[in-house]
Amino acid sequence: MRAEISTKNIRSEFVQRVEELSGQDLLACYQCGKCSAGCPIVEEMDIIPNQAIRLAQLGLEDEVLNSKTIWLCASCFMCFSRCPKGVDFSKIAEALRMIAMGTEIEHYGPQQVPWEIAAEAPQQALVSAFRKFSL
Ligand code: SF4
Ligand code: SF4
DSSP states (O other): OOOOOOGGGGSOHHHHHHHHHHOOOGGGOOOOOHHHHHOTTGGGOSSOHHHHHHHHHTTOHHHHHTOSHHHHOOOOOHHHHHOTTOOOHHHHHHHHHHHHTTOOSOOOOGGGSOHHHHHHSOHHHHHHHHHHHOO
C-alpha cells in the first residue's frame, strides 16, 4: 500500500501560519535571490529577504522573528515584481510582524496619530507605518 504524500505534511505549523496570514505560498520560493538583488534597502537588513524566507520555510521562528529585516521592509513590491515564483515578500514580512507582535489585533490606528504629525507627514509614510502596526 502506497503512503499518501501531501504537501500539507511538509508544512510545519509555523509555515502554515505564515501562509495563512500572508496569502503566500512560502514553499514556492526556490532561493534564486532575485528579490534580494532588487531590494533598495537590502544593505540595511541583517538578513536579506530570501534568507528570511528560507528561515521561515525551515521553521526557524526565533531567527526570523528577531530579524530587523521584517521591520525594515518598506513594502515597495520591487521583490514581488522580480520573483519568478510570484512570491510577495512584503506580505510575508507583514505576516511575520503580526506573529512577532503576538497578536493579530490592531495596535495602532489613525486616531492615535497626533494631528500635528498627521498634518505634516507625507501620506505614504503614514500608510507604510500603518501597514506595520495594523491588519
Ligand atoms: S525572487 Fe522569489 S523565488 Fe527567488 S528567492 Fe526571492 S522569493 Fe524566492
Ligand atoms: S518590498 Fe521590502 S523586501 Fe521587497 S524590495 Fe521592497 S523593501 Fe525590499
